[in-house]
Amino acid sequence: MADEKCPLPHADGQVGLQALQALWQKRSPLGALEVMQSEVGRAFQLNLPGFRPAVLAGPVTNRHLLVTGRDQLLWRTEADPVTRLLRHGVLVEDGASHDYLRAQMDPVLQKPQVAPHVPQMWQYTDAITRHWRDGDTLDMLDEMRRVALLILIGTLFQVDFRPDLERLWQPILKMLRYIAPGLWVVWPGMPRPGYQRSLQAVDDYLYQIIRDRRTDVAQGYVGEDLLTRLVQNPDMSDDLIRDQLLTMLIAGHDTSTALFAWMLYLLGRHPAAMAQVRAEVDAVVGRQPPTLAQLGDLAYLDLVIKETLRLYPPIHVGNRRAPVDLTVAGYHIPAGTRIMYSIYLSHRDAEYWPDPAAFQPERFAHAERGQRPAFAYVPFGGGPRNCIGAAYAQIEAKVVFARLLQQFDLTLTGPPVHAYMGATLEPRPGVFMHIRRR
Numbered sequence: 001m002a003d004e005k006c007p008l009p010h011a012d013g014q015v016g017l018q019a020l021q022a023l024w025q026k027r028s029p030l031g032a033l034e035v036m037q038s039e040v041g042r043a044f045q046l047n048l049p050g051f052r053p054a055v056l057a058g059p060v061t062n063r064h065l066l067v068t069g070r071d072q073l074l075w076r077t078e079a080d081p082v083t084r085l086l087r088h089g090v091l092v093e094d095g096a097s098h099d100y101l102r103a104q105m106d107p108v109l110q111k112p113q114v115a116p117h118v119p120q121m122w123q124y125t126d127a128i129t130r131h132w133r134d135g136d137t138l139d140m141l142d143e144m145r146r147v148a149l150l151i152l153i154g155t156l157f158q159v160d161f162r163p164d165l166e167r168l169w170q171p172i173l174k175m176l177r178y179i180a181p182g183l184w185v186v187w188p189g190m191p192r193p194g195y196q197r198s199l200q201a202v203d204d205y206l207y208q209i210i211r212d213r214r215t216d217v218a219q220g221y222v223g224e225d226l227l228t229r230l231v232q233n234p235d236m237s238d239d240l241i242r243d244q245l246l247t248m249l250i251a252g253h254d255t256s257t258a259l260f261a262w263m264l265y266l267l268g269r270h271p272a273a274m275a276q277v278r279a280e281v282d283a284v285v286g287r288q289p290p291t292l293a294q295l296g297d298l299a300y301l302d303l304v305i306k307e308t309l310r311l312y313p314p315i316h317v318g319n320r321r322a323p324v325d326l327t328v329a330g331y332h333i334p335a336g337t338r339i340m341y342s343i344y345l346s347h348r349d350a351e352y353w354p355d356p357a358a359f360q361p362e363r364f365a366h367a368e369r370g371q372r373p374a375f376a377y378v379p380f381g382g383g384p385r386n387c388i389g390a391a392y393a394q395i396e397a398k399v400v401f402a403r404l405l406q407q408f409d410l411t412l413t414g415p416p417v418h419a420y421m422g423a424t425l426e427p428r429p430g431v432f433m434h435i436r437r438r
Contacts, residue, residue, distance in 0.1 A: 089244055101244065140431040142430070305394065
């Protein structure tokens with residue numbers, strides 16, 4: 001460990017050149033960050049004009065940022081488009097405001113409350129896949145986004161999104177581009193023209209379903225979904241409810257989209273793993289729709305989900321801000337510094353993950369799992385502010401993949417993909433697969 005209050009190292013000279021080469025070769029800043037970690041260490045500072053964040057990775061700093069030192073850090077940065085879009089969504093609130101909002105939302109996202117939604121999850125999956133035809137080649141990034149949107153809005157809001165899917169498809173994609181990393185990271189507060197109409201279309205939709213649900217509740221409607229719970233709270237204004245719904249819409253559907261697309265890509269790249277998952281689904285679930293009781297027996301599918309989240313965590317970096325001077329793992333971090341804890345780098349650290357770039361679901365078997373320290377694996381964050389939808393997401397992934405593999409043989413085709421740092425970590429230019437109905 002570095003000496004107390006040691007300044008963060010940064011790349012220069014040969015290391016800087018290697019980082020630029022990796023940036024070019026991998027078509028992603030992730031390659032440059034991997035070089036930095038390999039050559040400089042798990043803690044370093046980027047030294048770009050107007051952008052000098054601290055980048056931290058590994059179980060020691062993850063534990064500090066997520067648990068022991070979390071109260072010293074802020075999530076909210078007023079100038080970021082994420083904050084401007086979500087306003088007072090739970091994801092960008094700090095302190096008592098965050099804790100209050102989370103307490104309102106947490107109950108409906110726990111496993112007992114998610115369990116009744118399993119039939120809706122496979123039914124909405126079927127609503128998209130019934131239009132697939134034998135011989136089609138489809139971009140699974142788009143198809144899984146459609147599935148994830150219908151499931152999230154249908155289960156958490158109890159609203160059927162099918163009539164509005166095509167109308168709001170482009171506004172939602174535009175909204176995601178609005179918060180994707182870009183020049184705003186270097187120049188906070190820069191104008192973001194060209195987005196207002198799309199953002200307004202999504203807002204109009206959310207405010208309408210809030211008004212409709214208020215009417216339903218006034219007429220005696222009873223529901224256990226997130227939207228109804230928030231509407232029933234007399235302290236929640238329409239604006240504050242909108243902020244939570246939009247937070248869940250973005251964080252919930254886009255992360256699932258990325259996870260599903262990467263799973264299909266990795267299984268397509270590894271036909272033996274695809275065959276093993278399919279055989280397990282056939283043995284456990286058979287030809288009938290999956291049930292909650294069966295999901296726990298899909299052991300190999302669970303390993304595939306975990307390994308996909310290791311290699312390509314949808315939220316690949318967590319952002320914090322240091323309001324005061326801090327010392328993290330022996331390094332001095334001045335007040336005002338943006339801190340980026342890299343989930344991606346943590347998950348590819350060779351000390352804890354032998355052959356880290358390889359797809360090896362078996363590494364999450366019980367014996368191997370016990371060999372790694374806590375916070376070496378943080379796809380859902382950790383500590384009191386871990387991902388609010390972690391249980392929901394893992395149930396959803398099993399239901400969707402059990403249903404897909406019951407009905408289809410999927411063969412990877414199309415161009416090679418690379419990891420694109422958008423609102424989530426996406427496979428670009430897409431995951432193209434040939435469809436054959438079983």
